[in-house]
Amino acid sequence: MPGTDRPVLETKRNDNESGETTQAVYDHMADIHDAQKTLLSRKHFSVRNQIYLGNVLVFLFALVMVLVLTLNNNQVQKRLKFLEFVNDFSSEIQQARRYEKNYFLYGTNLNDAKENIHLAESIFTTKSEEFSELLGGQFARQEIFSKIGAYKTLLEQLYQRGQKDQNNFHVTPFSKEIELKLRGYGKEILTSAQTMITLEKKTLEKTLSRSRYIHIYSILILLVFLAINTYLLVSRLYSTLNRFAAYAKRIASGDFRPILPQRNFRDEFTDLAIAINEMIKEIDLREAVLIQTHKMKAIGTLTAGVAHEINNPLNNIMLTVHMLLEDYHELSEEEIMEMLKDVAAETDRSKKIIRNLLDFARESTSTMESFDLSILLKDTVHLLENQIRFSGIQVDLQFAENFPKIHGDAQKVQQVFVNLLLNALDASIKGSKIQVIGTLGDTGDSVKVSVIDYGQGIPKHVLPSVFDPFFTTKSKGKGTGLGLSVSQGIIAKHGGTLTVKSEEGRGSCFTITFPIINFPEIHTFSL
Amino acid sequence: MSKPLEILLLDDEVIVGKRLKPALGSIGCNVEVFQDPELAVKRIAEKDFDIVVTDIYMDGMDGLQVLELVHEKLPRTKVIMITGYAMISLAREAMEKGAFDFIAKPFKPDDLRAVIAKAAKALGFSIEFNPKSVRG
Structure with missing residues (x-):
């Protein structure tokens, strides 16, 4: 019954449109479904996370840098203070020695020298505890202490004796003896102070240059890190965007295969890929409908041809049957047989005319x-x-x-x-x-x-x-x-x-x- | 009825000729049947027919060309077109070119007989034609 084929075809199409068309076009639907699942099953590493991670790393690095620099600065500060202290100390000693010298030369007052050495001692007493490490340990400190003490005692001795014997005491042999001792101690104290200053200056320079290097290197490292991070981020965005541009082109050219996962992680582009795959699904369904619509149009054209062509065998049948009806009694059996055979052949011919079209029109799963x-x-x-x-x-x-x-x-x-x-x-x-x-x-x-x-x-x-x-x-x-x-x-x-x-x-x-x-x-x- | 109506029937369908020859013979027509338009045209040149019945779509030459040739030779000949491709545009073209009538396939022998009777009347012949076949 060729006539019933068309309506069946229509209903089938309608069923398909209501959701079962998933198989209609080249089984893409199953592929898309698979692709979506695979796309989602990968580990998540979003672009946002990459940006966050990069920033956190930069922040941590900067933090470490600041700590190191702060520590270094503290050290510099401490050394500067120490230098100041040694400087003060040594200038007091120098002052004391100057007065002491004047005393021996001109017999001036010893009080000023005493005062200076007292000041030096008090500076050393108050600050040396703080800088004992820089001074070279308790032993070195003790030594300086004892030397100051000795110097002071000598000055005191000189002073006491000078009080008793006022006149030209500073040129007495006793004084000369003390002068020698005083010079020895004074020189020693000054020398050790100078040594300390020299050493300390060297160390300070080292610390300062270290600080400079830390600055330069950390900034370099930071720049390199930022460059690498930016490169990774940009190349990730750029290559993926390029890939998607290619997909868009491919889809526009009618290739509706889904986007498959190409990396081993999942990110914002995965969401885009999933959305595009959904879009492909929709376009594919629409394309299937379009193809079918167009096929119907072609079938329409072909049907017109068939409808005309079928008139020929139909006419032959009609003429033959009518002649049979008209002349049945006058016709010989042979003639009747021949006419019936003609009818049979013409029905066969009709069937053939329709069959091709039906084959073409029949909707089969692809x-x-x-x-x-x-x-x-x-x-x-x-x-x-x-x-x-x-x-x-x-x-x-x-x-x-x-x-x-x-x-x-x-x-x-x-x-x-x-x-x-x-x-x-x-x-x-x-x-x-x-x-x-x-x-x-x-x-x-x-x-x-x-x-x-x-x-x-x-x-x-x-x-x-x-x-x-x-x-x-x-x-x-x-x-x-x-x-x-x-x-x-x-x-x-x-x-x-x-x-x-x-x-x-x-x-x-x-x-x-x-x-x-x-x-x-x-x-x-x-x- | 002194002289039988001379009819040439041209259709590339063999059965059309086979059935219509006796069908028209029974109403007193003298029918010559052709399948090949070339041969038919040759015959038309030799003999004057009163009526030419021709199919339109045939291999080699189409019915409209036959119509023109017939009228060139003998304008009084009535040409009846038969075709399976019954389209108004085609019918109009045929009528404009001077066809007597246009019959769409499928038709019954009586349909053609009626048209032939009409044509015969127009030519001054009279043929006895009482539709006797079963209708429908």
């Missing part, structure tokens, strides 16, 4: 198989026989010997050729011909099929838009503008290309290139 393009084209030309005859155009099929098989969805590929041939028939003038030429691709890993017509051609300014959806040059109601766009989509899904060359007034040539057998399987395909 199956990938190996098939021979030359056979497919023969069947397609057969399917279009009525249209071809009606337009009075000759269609030549030329296929190379041992034409390789290709892998794909034969029904959808046939839809493409139906579309191309119907377009060619539309463009051709009566009496011209259409050539379908199948050749091997230049590199041998592809096949080419060209559909060439010698019709009106496509104007140059229109040529770039012929594959755009809803673009049509046909009058309103005649073309949907979907044919070439849908065809290109189907071919793209087979890993092939559909291109056009045309010259206005001379004709057009649509060329389809298919890869041989190795149709890109989604699982072996890595983006």
Whole structure:
């Protein structure tokens, strides 16, 4: 019952649209589902986290740097204070010695010297505890102490004696003896103070230069670290953005394979990939609907041809049956038999006329198989026989010997050729011909099929838009503008290309290139 | 009925000729049947037919060309077009080119007989035609 096939087809489509279409187009839905799961199953390391981590590391490094510098500064400060202390101390000693000298030379007052040495001693007593480490330990401190003590005692002795014997005491032999001793102690104390100052200055310089190095190196290290961090971040963003730009291009060209995980972590781009995969799913569903819509349109065109063609056998049957009814009694049995045979043959012919169209119209789940393009084209030309005859155009099929098989969805590929041939028939003038030429691709890993017509051609300014959806040059109601766009989509899904060359007034040539057998399987395909 | 109506029937469907020859013969017509338009055109050149019944879509030559050739030779000949591709545009074209009538396939023998009777009347013939076949 051919008549009942159409409604069944429609309901099936409706079911599909309500959610079960997941299998409709090349099983992409399952792939997308898998891709989404794999995308999500990876460890999470977001761009935000990378930025945070970088900043935290910079902060920690800066903190350590500040601590080290602070410690160093403290040391510098301490040493400076120590130097100040030693300086004060030694200047007091020097002052004391100056007075002492004056005393011996001119017999001046000893009080000033006493006062100075007292001051020196008090400075040393109050501060030396604090700097005992820098002084070189308790022993060295004690030694200086004892020397100061000795100096002081000598001065006191001198003073006491000087009080008793006022006149020119400083030139007495006793004084000379003490003077010698005093000079010895004074010199020693000053020398050790000077040594300390020299040593301390050296150490201070070292500490200062260390501080300088710490500054320079830490800033360098910080710069290098920032550079590395920025490089990692930028290259991560840049390469991923580039990748997504490529995806967008690929999807725009009709390749609806999902985005697969390419890194071993998950981040904001994963969310984007997931969103794009969802989008692909939607586009894929819509494309499936578009393909089906367009197929319906082609079926409509073909049906008109079949409806006309079927009139011939129907007419034969009608005439025969009516003549049988009219002349039944006058006819011989042989004649009756012949007429009945005619009827039987004509019903058979009707069936054949419809069968091709039904095969084409039947919606099957898309199956990938190996098939021979030359056979497919023969069947397609057969399917279009009525249209071809009606337009009075000759269609030549030329296929190379041992034409390789290709892998794909034969029904959808046939839809493409139906579309191309119907377009060619539309463009051709009566009496011209259409050539379908199948050749091997230049590199041998592809096949080419060209559909060439010698019709009106496509104007140059229109040529770039012929594959755009809803673009049509046909009058309103005649073309949907979907044919070439849908065809290109189907071919793209087979890993092939559909291109056009045309010259206005001379004709057009649509060329389809298919890869041989190795149709890109989604699982072996890595983006 | 002194002289039978001379009819040429051209259709590339063999059965059409086989069935219509006796069908028209029974109403007193002399029918010559052709499948090949070339042969038919040759025959038309040789003999004057009163009525030419021709299919439109045939390999080699189409019915409209046959119509033009017939009228070039003998304008009074009535040409009746039959076709499976019944489209208004086609019917209009045929009528504009001077076809007597246009019959869409599938038709019953009586449909053609009626048109032929009409044509015969227009030509001044009279043929007895009482529809007798079962209707429907």
